Amino acid sequence: MTEPLSLSLSDIEAAAERIAPHARVTPVLESETLNAQLGAQVFCKAEMLQRTGAFKFRGACNAIAQLSDEERQRGVLTYSSGNHGQAISRAAALFGVEATVIMPTDAPTIKMNATRHWGATIVEYDRYNETRPEVAERVMAESEGPPPLLIPPYDHPGVMAGQGTVGLELARQVPDLDMVFVCLGGGGLLSGVATAVKAMNPDVHVVGVEPETGDDHRQSRAAGQRVSLPAVPRTIADGQQTLAPGEHTWPITDRLTDTFTAATDDELISTMRLIFDQFKVVAEPSGACALAGAIHRGLIEPGMRVGVTLSGGNVDPTAFADWINR
Numbered sequence: 033m034t035e036p037l038s039l040s041l042s043d044i045e046a047a048a049e050r051i052a053p054h055a056r057v058t059p060v061l062e063s064e065t066l067n068a069q070l071g072a073q074v075f076c077k078a079e080m081l082q083r084t085g086a087f088k089f090r091g092a093c094n095a096i097a098q099l100s101d102e103e104r105q106r107g108v109l110t111y112s113s114g115n116h117g118q119a120i121s122r123a124a125a126l127f128g129v130e131a132t133v134i135m136p137t138d139a140p141t142i143k144m145n146a147t148r149h150w151g152a153t154i155v156e157y158d159r160y161n162e163t164r165p166e167v168a169e170r171v172m173a174e175s176e177g178p179p180p181l182l183i184p185p186y187d188h189p190g191v192m193a194g195q196g197t198v199g200l201e202l203a204r205q206v207p208d209l210d211m212v213f214v215c216l217g218g219g220g221l222l223s224g225v226a227t228a229v230k231a232m233n234p235d236v237h238v239v240g241v242e243p244e245t246g247d248d249h250r251q252s253r254a255a256g257q258r259v260s261l262p263a264v265p266r267t268i269a270d271g272q273q274t275l276a277p278g279e280h281t282w283p284i285t286d287r288l289t290d291t292f293t294a295a296t297d298d299e300l301i302s303t304m305r306l307i308f309d310q311f312k313v314v315a316e317p318s319g320a321c322a323l324a325g326a327i328h329r330g331l332i333e334p335g336m337r338v339g340v341t342l343s344g345g346n347v348d349p350t351a352f353a354d355w356i357n358r
Contacts, residue, residue, distance in 0.1 A: 037189050037280040039223060041231035044196035047094040051194060054093050054126060058082050058198075060205050061342075063310040066327075071334040074326065075206045076311070077198060080319055080345025084118040084146065086271075087198050087221055087343050088185075092119035094194030095183045096127050104129045109171060109180040111135070111164035113270050114143025115318075115344050116185040121152035132180060134167050140270060142348050159264055159273070186220030187278040196224025202339050203232045211332065212339040213322040216240040216249055216292070217272040219281030221343060226288035229339070239291045241325030243267040243300075248276050249285065250292040258282050268297050268355070271318030271344065291331065295324035303327060305356040307342065316347035317355075 061076045079087040096108065107130035110120045117133035124131035131152040135144060136159035147154060157167045172179035183191065198221065203209065212229050214222045219240075226238045242249055246265030252258050260276040267273060277285065295303075300317045303324040307315045315323075322341045325331075332338055 037192065039189070039192050039196065039227045039284055041228060043189070043193040044200050044224060044228050047090070047190070047193040048197045048200055050097050051090055051093045051197065054083070054123070055090050055197070056082055057201055060202065061311045061313070065310055066306070070327065070332050072332050072336040072338050074338045074340060075202070075209070076323065076340045076342050077202045078311070078313060079198060079341060079343050080313055080315055084115070084122050085344055085346040086115040086119065086319070087195060087341070088115040088119035089122060090197050091188070091191035091194035091220060092116065092123040092183070093126070095188055095190030096120070096123045096129060098190050099127070099129070099181070103181055106178045107131065107180040108183050109134070109168060110183050110185065111168055112185055113273060114139050114147070115271055115346055117147045117152065118143060118150070118346070120183060121147045121150035124152065125150045130180070132171060134164055134171065140346070140348050143346055146346065186218035187280040192220050192224050192281065194224070195221045196228045198341060199225030199228030203229050206337065206339060208337060209233065209236050209339045210336040211237040211239065213239045213241055213326045214341050215272065215318055215321040215343045216242040217274045217318065218278045219249070219285045220278065221341065222289060223281040223284040225341065226285060230288050237290045238288060239293060239325060239331060240285060240289045241322045242292070242294050243269045243272050243321065244294040244296045246272055246274065247292070247294045248274060250294060252277050252282065253286065253292050267317070269300060269317040269321055271316065272321065293325050293329045293331070295321050295328060299324040299328050301355045301358060304352070308356060314345045314347060314352060315342050316344050319344040
């Protein structure tokens with residue numbers, strides 16, 4: 033087993049400086065209706081307004097910005113259900129780097145098209161019968177010359193630090209938070225956000241929210257070790273269909289996350305509708321997951337100041353309309 037990666041506030045602060053010329057400082061949205069419903073002040077970090085429509089641009093940009101000239105010549109490789117792939121494609125284009133993205137055949141068309149738009153080469157695979165690391169190994173083995181550098185979606189120091197800039201910004205925009213809800217797939221965003229907000233306020237209660245059918249973190253916490261699901265979870269939250277916590281993110285998320293919880297697909301849909309109604313922005317299912325946990329799990333106490341990550345908005349318009357009109 034490899035040594036776990038370390039992550040510190042200084043790593044995240046350095047990432048923030050590194051990506052500042054390229055990434056947006058996203059706004060924090062607040063709704064009087066939502067506040068009244070929960071009896072608290074709820075501050076939603078709108079990462080669907082980030083470049084490429086999700087927080088993933090932060091980690092991709094930070095990782096690629098740190099590459100040497102020789103490494104950039106080799107190009108980069110990643111695997112992604114969509115948002116990380118788009119982010120790698122866009123960041124690679126900014127730095128003049130060739131990118132290859134391994135994507136499942138059933139990834140949303142809007143995410144595939146956006147990934148291609150920024151110039152990446154897409155290699156498709158069947159997520160229910162193949163694993164992403166196996167496909168990545170095959171692609172690297174078939175490369176002529178030095179293989180491209182692998183930048184995975186979450187188990188990477190540059191990616192984790194870049195995602196942590198969400199928490200750094202949130203804590204600066206809204207000080208003295210009592211609780212922070214973060215959407216959870218492999219743990220890249222949660223590991224970074226938890227590191228940042230806990231370093232700035234050790235008393236803040238951090239909650240990781242994953243899909244009900246894909247609660248590998250919740251099961252891992254109960255078991256006291258990383259647990260792998262037997263099959264890819266069936267959920268509309270395509271950005272959170274992970275089988276297990278990240279090898280490197282898990283030691284951080286396990287140590288810094290106070291509560292792991294989950295949201296059902298129906299709760300994701302109702303939350304997507306609420307986000308659209310109250311904020312006039314579009315959230316994809318994974319992007320609504322943290323707020324769904326905040327609304328439906330009864331963890332918020334009256335008078336609390338609560339931060340929530342709205343992590344992305346890359347969703348097919350027809351699917352979105354069908355969901356919120358149910």
